[in-house]
Each structure stands twice: as C-alpha cells, then as structure tokens.
Amino acid sequence: MDKTYVGADGTLIPAIRDFVLAVESESMTVLMGPSGCGKTTLLRIIAGLDARYTGDISLAPDARIGLMFQDPRLLPWRTVKQNIELVAAPGFTEADLDRLAHAVGIADMLPRYPQELSLGLARRVALARAFATKPDLLLLDEPFVSLDERTADRLRRLLLDVWSARPTTAILVTHNAREAILLADQLVLLAPRPTHVVAIETIEVPQRERTPEVIETILADLMRRHPANFTAV
8 A cells, every 4th residue: 555645835745655464353453653654544544534545455345444533523512422322333222332331431421511521531432432333343543642641551451341342353553662562462563654564563462461561571572673663662
C-alpha cells in the first residue's frame, strides 16, 4: 500500500510507502511508530474513510468494522445509552447493553449526557460503542492518549477484559512502547514517514502475565534489538 498527500504548495508528500502486513484472525495487532508517521492514516484507509491510496486491502465483503478514535466523538445531544444504541449491531438487545455497560463500568452513566462525563468515562463509553457494533475488525486509534497513566492503565486492562470475553480481530495504534507490549499479540514497528514495516515481533507471554516487571524485560530486549524504534521510552 502507498499513500501520498498533496501539500498546500502542490508538493507531493509520501505518507505510506510499500506497506505490507498480514493480520491474524482474533489477534491483537499493535502498530507502534513515532507521532506523525501515518498510523491514523493507515486506520482510516482500513476503515474505508480514505480511498485515496494505491494498493489492496483484503477484508470480507460483509465485515463489520468498529472504530475507536482518539477523541471519543460522542453526540452531545444524545445520552450515553443513545450514543451506544445508535451504532449497535442488528439484534443488539437491552440485555446486551446491560452486560456491556457493566463490563466497561458505565452502567450508572447510561442516562447521562457526554458533557457530564470525565474524559476517562467518555473513553469507556467510546469503547462500549465500538464493541456494540459486534465488529469483525476492531480499530483503535491511540484510544488512551492524553489520559493520566493510572487511568490509562485501568482502561488498557479493561480493554483486554472486554476483548478477551469476545475475541475479535483488532488493530491498535500507539506511540507508547509499554502500552504496545502490554496489549500486543503481534507488535509491528513502523518507520517515520513515509511509514513502512520495520519489524514484526510476536510477544509470546500471555497478556494476563505481563506484569510491569515482565513488560520492562520485554522492552529492554526490544530496545537492544531495535534501538532506532525506542529512542524515547
């Protein structure tokens, strides 16, 4: 896959070049690269929100895609419940909503409006909304960026809980090395723009066993073998 922008002065700006990646079914693939390298652009292309690229993306023709943006993007004139139900898959019931709301810790928030929520709670709603689509492919665009580390870590582990209960193929992008190591089955290291795959690492330790100490051990090994990709961790 290749993607080129046209700058304001007409200059061609390559954003993605020779990008090739196979994603395993029901796995968590994490794309890690520096800010501005094209991670969000990749997700937008996969989601069908940007058709101006060259190359091919192989998805089932009827695949349902769930997308969680950096910004929760909740409709302010709808309640939390209405925001979730608006995108829910056909056959999504009140019982489904109740289970999902309890799983992500927003059961008491369903009648509230987005402006009544903290950013952390809004991210929980966005996560619930993404899973309510019952996606075949879940795309997560730096979903925990700008949160304090304690809140972000709770939400990362919450994501693992919800995802493990209903395994689906997931692609998450981040520039946070420890977040990537905690979540990834397959960790894809990306080059600066124009981005392409530098290396693919399979993390064998089950997510549930990735304690802070284990994450630091894995990180040290990755830094040793891929120093250019871990210059600021």
